Amino acid sequence: MNYRHSYHAGNHPDVFKHSVLQRMIQLLQRKEAPFCYLDSHAGTALYDLQGEAASKTGEYVDGIGRLFDRTDLPELIGDYRDAVARHNPDGVLRLYPGSPQLVADLLREQDRMIVSELHPDDAATLKAHFADNDSIAVHQRDGYELPKAFLPVAEKRALWLLDPPFEQIDELDYCVEAVQLAVQRMRQTIVALWYPIKDERLLRGFYRSMAEAGLPKVLRVELGVRPTDTRMGLNGSGLMLVNPPWPLWEELEETLPWLASTLAQSGEGSWRMDWLAGQP
Ligand SMILES: C[S@@+](CC[C@H](N)C(=O)[O-])C[C@H]1O[C@@H](n2cnc3c(N)ncnc32)[C@H](O)[C@@H]1O
Known part of the structure; x- marks a missing residue:
């Protein structure tokens, strides 16, 4: 491992992933009924962007750094920026909330969160950080075990963020299998699976597998900051959204062009959104 x-917190994929995640939670909260949020590869709660790791790469500068001080944000991005700003009350960007913190800030009394992180340091930090919160359970275990261990949930509504580090060559295959299992165990599970886009050609098998996995609905959303033939590197990233809540895609239609042009590092930036299965 x-x-x-901590080297990547607040970078362009975090802006994309976290702004969409936050809106999905907000849409779930339009109903009083409780939900359970699962975060299988959680990282830690708060990242210090002035700390050694983040300063070394400076990735956040071309992510949250590009929009933190702006006043002309689309609503979805403005809500996300405000969530980051609440951790920086003096107006200077320093602390960045990771996915478990972002969602913990939104949880209502009736909602619940199950978090897993395999790295011992981050898991220990998370456990200590959320120790006083009875709604949050932190586990140091393999995140791919979460569907089998916890689905179906008593709340009948679940959102799973699957955000692995992609250190293994066949990680995408694991992801497809895990998502299939989650939906087999609880058909209405909402899944947000994040994936890196380096060379798009390498993703063709993954796209096919997701389309043919027997999932009820699959929305593919992608954001590019450089043309994919520019160089092998993180040229963009995507989210496979299984059973996404309405009207997320209508709002994304307006938000993604803005995000693509704001986060572009070479050229104009790019985006796409289409249904791989179950177009409503
Ligand atoms: C991309 S980071 C997570 C970022 C976080 N979800 C966020 O959005 O703020 C991936 C995390 O997964 C952890 N990890 C790696 N393999 C794991 C596994 N098998 N189970 C659980 N966590 C794992 C890594 O230590 C790392 O913290």
Whole structure:
């Protein structure tokens, strides 16, 4: 396990992933009924962007750094920026909330959160950080075990963020299997599976597998900050959204062009959104 998210916190994939995640939670909360949020590869709660790791890469500068001080944000991005700003009350960007913190900030009394993180340091930090919160259970275990261990949930509504580090060559295959299992165990599970886009050609098998996995609905959403033939690197990232809540895609239609042009590092930036299964 070499990957540490502290080097990457607040970068362009985090902006994309976290803004969409936050809106999904908000849409679930339009109903009073409780939900359970599962975060299988959680990282830690708060990242210090002035700390050694984040300063070394400076990735956040071209992510949250590009929009933190702006006042002309689309609503979905404005809500996300405000969530980050609440951790920086003096107006200076320093602390960045990871996915478990972002969702913990939104949980209502009736909602619940199950978090797993395999790295011992991050798991210990998370456990200590959320120790006083009875609604949050932190486990140091393999995140791929979560569907089998916890689905179906008593709340009848579940949102799973599957955000692995992609250190293994066949990680996408694991993801497809795990998502299939989750939906077999609880058909209405909402899944947000994040994936990196380096060379798009390498993703063709993954797209096919997701389309043919027997999932009820699959929305593919992608954001590119560089043309994919520019160089092998993180040229963009995607989210496979299984059973996404309405009207997320209508709002994303308006938000993604703005996000693509704001986060572009070369050229104009790009985006796409289409249904791989179960178009409503
Ligand atoms: C991309 S980071 C997570 C970022 C976090 N979800 C966020 O959005 O703020 C991936 C995390 O998965 C952890 N990890 C790696 N393999 C794991 C596994 N098998 N089970 C659980 N966590 C794992 C890594 O230590 C790392 O913290």
